[in-house]
Amino acid sequence: xxxxxxxxxxxxxxxxxxxxxxxxxxxxxxxxxxxxxxxxxxxxxxxxxxxxxxxxxxxxxxxxxxxxxxxxxxxxxxxxxxxxxxxxxxxxxxxxxxxxxxxxxxxxxxxxx
Amino acid sequence: xxxxxxxxxxxxxxxxxxxxxxxxxxxxxxxxxxxxxxxxxxxxxxxxxxxxxxxxxxxxxxxxxxxxxxxxxxxxxxxxxxxxxxxxxxxxxxxxxxxxxxxxxxxxxxxxx
Numbered sequence: 001x002x003x004x005x006x007x008x009x010x011x012x013x014x015x016x017x018x019x020x021x022x023x024x025x026x027x028x029x030x031x032x033x034x035x036x037x038x039x040x041x042x043x044x045x046x047x048x049x050x051x052x053x054x055x056x057x058x059x060x061x062x063x064x065x066x067x068x069x070x071x072x073x074x075x076x077x078x079x080x081x082x083x084x085x086x087x088x089x090x091x092x093x094x095x096x097x098x099x100x101x102x103x104x105x106x107x108x109x110x111x112x113x
Numbered sequence: 114x115x116x117x118x119x120x121x122x123x124x125x126x127x128x129x130x131x132x133x134x135x136x137x138x139x140x141x142x143x144x145x146x147x148x149x150x151x152x153x154x155x156x157x158x159x160x161x162x163x164x165x166x167x168x169x170x171x172x173x174x175x176x177x178x179x180x181x182x183x184x185x186x187x188x189x190x191x192x193x194x195x196x197x198x199x200x201x202x203x204x205x206x207x208x209x210x211x212x213x214x215x216x217x218x219x220x221x222x223x224x225x226x
Contacts, residue, residue, distance in 0.1 A: 031212070035214075042216045042217065042218045043151075043157060043200070044216070045214060050211050056211055091156055091157070098212040099145045099212055101159045101162055102159075102214060104156040104157050105156060106155065107156050
């Protein structure tokens with residue numbers, strides 16, 4: 001069964017550094033998403049991406065965050081200057097249509113020191 | 114009022130028991146409804162989509178009541194492997210191209226031998 005893959009599985013970074021989280025969505029999917037989950041809390045929407053542009057973003061997704069689909073397969077989330085409160089599990093998801101279920105990758109655990 | 118509300122549990126049940134989870138949502142414009150399960154420190158995995166007519170998948174039955182803005186999940190003949198957090202998930206339509214998902218905090222199920 002096709003799956004969403006994410007790398008790295010765990011990223012440890014010093015506060016203030018830039019990080020790039022990588023995702024390879026399922027190949028025939030057109031809709032791409034990033035979510036995060038702070039330990040012990042619920043999953044929160046960050047951003048959605050369709051037709052090579054951001055479709056929606058949450059209030060969490062400020063100007064320190066950016067997303068890119070640099071080629072036909074990768075979808076990346078960049079945090080320019082990380083803060084302690086960015087420590088969380090980051091999940092990439094993809095879907096075939098806007099009202100269809102989203103399939104999640106196994107996440108990147110981001111730890112900011 | 115939270116956009117998606119669930120009883121956090123935990124629900125501790127013996128193997129073979131029937132267990133029901135309930136969820137309410139506040140946005141009457143929501144169109145897509147799902148149950149996901151999440152194992153500890155893992156990604157959300159789609160369990161089933163939820164339709165107004167109700168739907169069943171083996172031991173799992175989901176129901177949607179749009180008038181009451183209420184969603185349910187019934188698990189029959191619980192197995193040890195059903196132990197997980199069950200997430201009620203609803204879309205928040207924003208008029209954009211994509212489908213932003215709003216997650217409940219989840220209900221923890223522990224099936225005891």
